[in-house]
Amino acid sequence: MDGKIIPLVMCGGAGTRLWPASREVHPKQFLPLFGVRSTFQNTLLRVSDAGLFERPIVITNKAYRFMVLEQLAEIGLEADVLLEPMRRDSGPAVAAGAAFAQTRDVDAVVLALAADHVVGDTPAFVAACRQGLVAAQDGRIVTFGVEPERAATEYGYISPGEVISGEVRSVAEFVEKPDPVTAAEYIKSGYLWNSGNFMFRASVLLDEYRNVDAASVAAVTDAVVKAGRDLGFVTLDEAAFGSAKAISIDYAVMEKTTHAAVVPVRCGWSDVGSWRAVWELSDKDSEGNAAQGAAVFEDSRNCNVATDRALVALEGVDDLVVVATQDAVLVSRQKDANGLKRLVAKLKTVAPQVTEEHIKVHRPWGSYQSVDNGDRHQVKRIIVKSGGRLSLQKHHHRSEHWIVVRGAARVTVNELVKTVHENESIYIPIGSVHRLENPGKIPLELIEVQTGSYLGEDDIIRIEDDYKRS
Missing domain, CATH: 3.90.550.10 (Spore Coat Polysaccharide Biosynthesis Protein SpsA; Chain A)
Structure with missing residues (x-):
């Protein structure tokens, strides 16, 4: 060496x-x-x-x-x-x-x-x-x-x-x-x-x-x-x-x-220690505005927009940072980086979830994202990487419907092992031992509809897990 x-x-x-x-x-x-x-x-x-x-x-x-x-x-x-x-x-x-x-x-x-x-x-x-x-x-x-x-x-x-x-x-x-x-x-x-x-x-x-x-x-x-x-x-x-x-x-x-x-x-x-630092490093228009994602500026200068999905339109403002994710929006002055630190500290006491997790949650097998939820239902969009598989698990409080929208899923439900293709679905009753895996070469995408009296992530009883989380 x-x-x-x-x-x-x-x-x-x-x-x-x-x-x-x-x-x-x-x-x-x-x-x-x-x-x-x-x-x-x-x-x-x-x-x-x-x-x-x-x-x-x-x-x-x-x-x-x-x-x-x-x-x-x-x-x-x-x-x-x-x-x-x-x-x-x-x-x-x-x-x-x-x-x-x-x-x-x-x-x-x-x-x-x-x-x-x-x-x-x-x-x-x-x-x-x-x-x-x-x-x-x-x-x-x-x-x-x-x-x-x-x-x-x-x-x-x-x-x-x-x-x-x-x-x-x-x-x-x-x-x-x-x-x-x-x-x-x-x-x-x-x-x-x-x-x-x-x-x-x-x-x-x-x-x-x-x-x-x-x-x-x-x-x-x-x-x-x-x-x-x-x-x-x-x-x-x-x-x-x-x-x-x-x-x-x-x-x-x-x-x-x-x-x-x-x-x-x-x-x-x-060290990219603030949104102002991100703005300084970004490409800008003739009025000094920078955008990552869909943004429109009118009579605005030296602003920075970062958006996941929603269009952000700014009019008549200067020196603002606007960051829009699917569950939170930040509007802040560019110059006050310490103000954001104080804001996040306050959020940790009043809304800690938005400082800890995104709506899109990454897992070793892929990711899932909450689309809709109510008192007794939740809808998720799940993506499983090629060759990835979830733990063999069961739930005490919820049943699940899986609808495949892209790729092919190998599904285990108790003794049944079945391949589910695009535009097909399968039902997972409460208490069933089940597993989802992607045997294909492309990402597996599916919609999961959960119904039951409790829908928290801690109602997952892992029996076997490739990632040793059981």
Whole structure:
């Protein structure tokens, strides 16, 4: 592995700053915010050159594991996927990735990357990685300092120090997010934006972390040693990982180490931390309006619209963001990113469901979406991937009708196994042991009509399950 880098992609965060598109169960790193691919997929493709990068490590949580595999498959890449049993912020996550990298190579050089960032100029970013690699091999923890395009107040800054080699500088100081006046002074003084991505020898990172919190490093290392394997995932030991202190890697290591270095880079970077950031990165019309989905603007300027289905029409307004999903609509001022954070916090107390789940719910076998519901009925649209199948299950409180609208379904109802084709239906009585699967080459689409006294998802008694959820 000499001269190569192991990418460590961190994608366990919830990303509520882009609500309502981003939610707890389907956060922003898995959304196609720009084009057809998600930022998670673009992050992996950015570090897919086998001449410089090794097989990546992805660290995420259990809820996102099948989305990770599905999105890896869509871009034809493979990775070692580590599952955190609970969130402990970025410190333990990075330490776990470093410890796992050492199981592949004791001298591994690791590139820790956030899954939800955008980089417009991949060659410039890769060139910065090459610059930083030598310093990382020499024992430096190398950050990537983005050359500022404006006096941003939403980023931390890095003050570069003396030249180490080539473009690599020592870090004189890390500073927190500034006010506008201070940000302008930082720009004049040559400070860089702190991108939050960095490269290090795994052994160096763990040693520096150990100097600050030896108990947490021991816990995380133990979680890797005791990790299990489940459906191809590496499952970190819950008891060990849970005893690590929840802390960001910046506070745990970066702001304390004497080994920090920085590579300046101009690569069109953004952490996509707000709808305003999405607007800044999007194509716009002559009045500065951006749209993803169907939108019409009249006498409106510098607005941003993202809509799943409904047409959004704006008239006589400026600097608005309007995000319309099938169960929620956001109207907000572009400039107030913190206001959205406060709004989502309030929503979690008054309407938590809309911060957690979409109407369309992703499952390892495909997805389902609620179309209509009442006191004793619910209608869903279900899509099952080719080769996918649901668990063998039963319900105590509901019966179901399945109507196939595309593809072919293999249906088990008690002892009966039957193939149901397009424009055919089948009835599943209450209490019947049943299973749905797609034996075909195209996605299976069907309409499910549920009737009964209770229609909650917790009335699913799984008897067998390919995904070990029973």
